[in-house]
Structures are given as C-alpha cells and as structure tokens.
Amino acid sequence: MGELNSSSSEIDLDRPNIEEYLTADSISKPQEEKLHLRDLLDISPALTEAAGAIIDDSFTRCFKSNPPEPWNWNIYLFPLWCFGVVVRYGILFPVRVLVLTIGWIIFLSSFIPVHFLLSGNDKWRRKLERYLVELICSFFVASWTGVVKYHGPRPSIRPKQVFVANHTSMIDFIVLEQMTAFAVIMQKHPGWVGLLQSTILESVGCIWFNRLEAKDRETVARKIKEHVQGLDNNPLLIFPEGTCVNNQYTVMFKKGAFELDCTVCPIAIKYNKIFVDAFWNSRQQSFTMHLLRLMTSWAVVCDVWYLEPQNKKPGETAIEFAERVRDIISVRAGIKKVPWDGYLKYSRPSPKHTEQKQKIFADSVLRRLEEK
Amino acid sequence: MGNASSVLTQYDIEEVQEHCNNLFAQQEIVSLYQRFCQLDRNAKGFVSADEFLSVPEFAVNPLSQRLLKMIDGLNFKDFVAFLSAFSAKASIEQKIELIFKVYDEDCNGKVSFDDILAILRDLSGSFMSEKQREKVLTHVVEEAGYARSSSLSMEDFIKILGNPGLKMEVEVPVD
Numbered sequence: 164m165g166e167l168n169s170s171s172s173e174i175d176l177d178r179p180n181i182e183e184y185l186t187a188d189s190i191s192k193p194q195e196e197k198l199h200l201r202d203l204l205d206i207s208p209a210l211t212e213a214a215g216a217i218i219d220d221s222f223t224r225c226f227k228s229n230p231p232e233p234w235n236w237n238i239y240l241f242p243l244w245c246f247g248v249v250v251r252y253g254i255l256f257p258v259r260v261l262v263l264t265i266g267w268i269i270f271l272s273s274f275i276p277v278h279f280l281l282s283g284n285d286k287w288r289r290k291l292e293r294y295l296v297e298l299i300c301s302f303f304v305a306s307w308t309g310v311v312k313y314h315g316p317r318p319s320i321r322p323k324q325v326f327v328a329n330h331t332s333m334i335d336f337i338v339l340e341q342m343t344a345f346a347v348i349m350q351k352h353p354g355w356v357g358l359l360q361s362t363i364l365e366s367v368g369c370i371w372f373n374r375l376e377a378k379d380r381e382t383v384a385r386k387i388k389e390h391v392q393g394l395d396n397n398p399l400l401i402f403p404e405g406t407c408v409n410n411q412y413t414v415m416f417k418k419g420a421f422e423l424d425c426t427v428c429p430i431a432i433k434y435n436k437i438f439v440d441a442f443w444n445s446r447q448q449s450f451t452m453h454l455l456r457l458m459t460s461w462a463v464v465c466d467v468w469y470l471e472p473q474n475k476k477p478g479e480t481a482i483e484f485a486e487r488v489r490d491i492i493s494v495r496a497g498i499k500k501v502p503w504d505g506y507l508k509y510s511r512p513s514p515k516h517t518e519q520k521q522k523i524f525a526d527s528v529l530r531r532l533e534e535k
Numbered sequence: 536m537g538n539a540s541s542v543l544t545q546y547d548i549e550e551v552q553e554h555c556n557n558l559f560a561q562q563e564i565v566s567l568y569q570r571f572c573q574l575d576r577n578a579k580g581f582v583s584a585d586e587f588l589s590v591p592e593f594a595v596n597p598l599s600q601r602l603l604k605m606i607d608g609l610n611f612k613d614f615v616a617f618l619s620a621f622s623a624k625a626s627i628e629q630k631i632e633l634i635f636k637v638y639d640e641d642c643n644g645k646v647s648f649d650d651i652l653a654i655l656r657d658l659s660g661s662f663m664s665e666k667q668r669e670k671v672l673t674h675v676v677e678e679a680g681y682a683r684s685s686s687l688s689m690e691d692f693i694k695i696l697g698n699p700g701l702k703m704e705v706e707v708p709v710d
Contacts, residue, residue: 198671198674198675199675199678199679200675200676200678200679200681200695201679201695201696202675203651203655203671203672203675204634204638204651204692204695204696205634205696205701206598206634206637206654206658207630207634207701207702207703208702209596209597209598209658210598210602210621210633210634210637210703211621211702211703211704211705212592212596213593213596213598213599213602214618214621214705215592215705216590216592216593216596217570217574217587217590217593217606217618218567218570218618218705218707218708219570219708220590220591220592220593221592222590222591222592223573223590227573503591507591511588511591511594512591512594512595516591516595517595517596517597517660518660518661518662520595520596520597521597521658521659521660521661521662522660522662524597524658524659524662525658525659525660525662525663526662528659528663528671529663529667529671532671532674
C-alpha cells in the first residue's frame with residue numbers, strides 16, 4: 164500500500180488533497196500475490212467510480228445555487244409572507260432604485276469634473292477618485308441593505324502586498340471596495356459592467372482580462388508585477404479562484420497571486436443565506452438580474468474578515484503557499500475545500516488525472532506479474 | 536431550475552421503477568431525477584456526452600470514453616436503468632451483465648481476446664507497452680483454461696466473476 168501511495172503523490176504534487184476525492188486505490192486490485200484472469204476482467208472499481216460521479220460529484224456541488232427555504236408553509240404565515248412580498252417589491256425596491264439613482268447622479272456629477280479638471284494634479288485626482296469609487300460602492304451596498312460586518316484591521320496602501328479573497332459574486336468586489344478602493348484583477352464582462360470596467364474602474368487601477376486567452380494572462384502577469392511595486396497604487400485584490408463559487412466550497416487557488424514575491428493578506432467573505440443566496444450563477448443569470456434579486460430581498464448579510472498577512476516560507480512552492488492561504492480562508496469562513504480547478508467550468512480536466520489512475524493500475528499489474 | 540421533483544407524479548415514478556425492476560426506492564428516483572435535470576442543462580430530455588464530461592470526476596475515469604458510448608443521449612428511464620446495476624439490490628448477474636456489455640463493444644454476445652486487450656489498454660494507458668499487455672493477458676487467459684483464440688460468453692463471465700461476488704454499489708443520496 165505504501166508503494167502505491169508514494170507513486171501517486173509524486174504525480175499530483177501540484178494537486179494536493181486530491182486523493183481524498185479521487186480515491187486513488189479504488190482502481191487498483193486487492194493485494195493478492197498471484198494475478199488471475201478474474202483480476203483483469205473485474206472492472207467494477209472503475210465502473211463504480213464512474214457511476215458514483217454520475218450520481219453525485221463534488222465539482223457540480225460547488226456551483227449549485229441554493230434554492231431558498233420556503234417558509235410560507237402554513238395558512239398563518241402565508242398572509243405575512245404575502246405582506247412581505249408587497250413590502251419588498253412595492254416599497255423597498257423603488258426606494259432602493261431611488262437611492263442607487265441618487266448615488267449615480269452624485270457620483271457621475273463629481274467624478275467627471277474631477278477626472279478631467281484635475282488631470283494635472285495627479286495626487287489629488289487619485290485621492291478624490293478613490294473616495295468617489297468607495298462612495299458609489301456604499302450606495303450599491305445600501306441598495307440591497309447590505310449588513311456587512313468587517314473584522315480585523317482595514318487594509319492600507321503599501322507596496323509589495325496583495326489581497327486575496329474567496330469569490331461568490333461580483334458583489335464581493337463592491338462589499339470590499341466600499342471600505343478600501345482596491346485595484347482588482349477581473350474577468351472582462353460584457354454589457355454595462357464591461358463599460359464600467361473600461362471607464363471608471365480603470366481609474367482605480369483595475370486590470371481585466373479574458374480567462375480563456377493565454378496571451379491576456381501574460382499581459383496581466385506583467386501588469387500585476389508593475390502595479391505591486393508602485394508606492395501610491397491602490398492595494399491589489401485578487402480572487403484567486405478565478406470564478407464564482409457558491410460560498411459553501413472553495414475551489415483551487417490559481418498560483419499567480421502567490422508567486423509575486425509579496426506579502427499575501429487573506430480576506431474571508433461569508434454570506435449569510437438567511438434572506439438571499441448571494442451566489443452569482445453567471446451561467447443562469449445576468450449580473451443585472453442578480454442585482455435585481457438582491458435588491459428585492461430583505462437584506463444581504465455578510466461577514467468580512469481581514470486575516471493575518473502571510474509570507475511565503477523558505478522552500479515553499481507557490482502552490483503550497485496558495486493551499487496554505489486557502490486553508491486559512493476556508494477555516495475562517497467555514498467553507499469546504501475541494502481539489503478542483505474552477506476553470507473546469509469552461510474546459511475539460513487535463514489528462515494528467517487519468518494518467519495517474521492508469522499508472523497505479525499498470526504498476527500493480529506489472530508488480531504482481533513479477534511476483535508470480 | 537425550480538423544484539424539478541414536483542414534475543414527477545407517483546404514476547411516473549412507478550413507471551420508472553418498473554423499468555428498472557424496482558431496484559430503486561421512490562425517494563431514490565426523485566433524487567436521480569433532480570440529478571438528471573442538473574446534468575441535462577438545457578432541459579432537452581436527455582444527457583449528452585458533453586454534459587457527462589462536464590463532471591470532472593467522470594471525465595478523468597479511464598473508461599469514460601467507452602462508457603459514453605453506452606450512456607450518451609439516454610433519457611431519464613434508461614439513465615435510471617443503466618444506474619440500477621449499481622443498486623445494492625441488484626443481483627450479481629445483473630452487475631456482471633453490465634461489465635460484460637462494457638467489454639462486448641460490438642454487441643455480438645462474445646468477448647474476444649482483443650476486446651479484453653482494448654479495456655486493458657484504456658486502463659493502463661502509456662504505462663504498459665502493447666507487448667506487456669499481450670503477455671500478461673495471454674498468461675492469465677491460459678492459466679484460467681482458455682486459449683487466446685477462444686472468446687468468452689456471458690456464462691464464462693459469471694463463472695469467473697461470480698464467486699466471490701463483486702463490490703459494485705453506489706448509494707443514491709436521499710434528502
């Protein structure tokens with residue numbers, strides 16, 4: 164058994180913990196000395212594993228929206244629930260739209276002059292723009308009655324540090340941005356979000372890219388390196404999962420943020436699902452619909468923890484470092500870790516995993532053949 | 536997606552149960568239906584090969600390509616029937632029959648030396664040479680009293696795999 168384990172761990176050095184989920188020995192044969200025809204014909208372990216994956220799998224669970232628990236289950240509560248619907252859609256929603264509109268008017272009427280008139284005075288312009296972006300984000304949070312509790316020291320502007328957080332929805336960004344004007348690395352979105360990205364967010368130093376373009380990724384890596392060196396740049400925020408997860412699991416962290424030679428400050432975000440599920444399932448909903456859903460709910464309740472900054476230990480690889488930080492975040496936020504790469508939403512797993520299983524099988528067959 | 540299970544009536548469930556020889560309880564059928572709807576992303580009524588492969592744990596299985604030929608495009612009833620071999624209530628013959636079908640790619644009721652070799656190729660990939668595979672297989676086939684040229688029938692499979700039994704069970708999560 165020991166031999167089997169060592170051979171499998173060599174291969175998945177960059178996929179820690181994967182054995183927990185892909186039972187490595189499920190495909191190998193019982194440890195008998197002699198190899199019989201039965202041992203080769205018996206493919207039941209592989210079939211069982213395949214059927215198990217068809218019936219239930221940890222990857223799909225990461226991106227499953229949680230349907231709200233219906234509580235209008237009896238005749239006494241039903242009128243109350245109806246009353247709630249009327250209040251939420253009839254009163255709260257219009258008020259929130261108004262708040263958001265006022266917010267935008269204030270924001271745009273000051274941002275545009277600041278942006279153009281103060282173009283000569285960089286220091287002041289940056290300061291004001293930073294403040295204004297924080298302001299509009301507060302308006303957004305107010306528009307869903309965000310009840311956000313921040314724990315720990317607030318981030319300050321310093322070179323050579325990067326913030327990483329778990330990712331549930333684009334509102335993560337808004338929630339964090341209302342406290343500190345972070346510069347964020349993000350996926351380029353279509354529609355009005357894309358327009359905001361390329362106009363306003365550019366001024367706080369946000370960097371965006373298309374996750375499927377390898378060339379984009381290179382450019383981003385270069386831009387990030389330049390950004391973290393700057394003295395007066397906004398603190399950099401990265402969502403290393405690279406995709407929205409439903410806040411009950413964390414998928415693998417991309418190692419990019421962890422090989423910058425910077426201090427990594429973890430941020431854990433946990434949403435309370437009591438009123439609304441904050442997970443943005445971008446495949447089923449546009450961001451506008453997602454916002455509308457939040458704006459018609461009672462409140463968005465969440466906790467944000469700014470955690471102890473971490474440095475890469477000597478001898479630690481970027482991947483091990485990323486895993487360590489992921490541990491810290493998932494423990495604090497109380498979410499489970501799974502070994503999957505979130506990009507698998509968009510592509511297929513690498514053949515490396517299959518090869519690992521094949522190697523285990525082949526090794527076992529060959530060894531037992533020699534033993535005969 | 537809504538509450539998909541509400542679409543299944545008792546009548547539907549009984550029909551599906553009958554189709555899989557009552558190997559699944561009603562609650563299990565409901566769970567399987569929710570899963571089926573989750574896999575069948577565009578609600579077409581069947582699950583395509585691509586959708587099966589979107590489950591990474593399935594996609595990394597060395598036999599996934601072979602299994603896809605059996606399960607690509609299944610509707611819900613056949614989906615359940617396929618999985619019923621993995622029920623704890625399924626007989627050993629039924630489980631062996633499924634294994635036999637995986638081997639018998641041309642569906643002629645016989646498994647030849649080459650059929651077994653093909654599965655062995657899927658399972659061991661590049662970590663065994665073609666020569667090694669042939670050597671191993673020839674050795675065990677002859678040791679079991681068959682010739683390289685003989686092909687195995689379903690009865691042979693039952694004889695070889697039936698005793699002791701197989702551990703081939705998957706539990707359907709019921710909430």
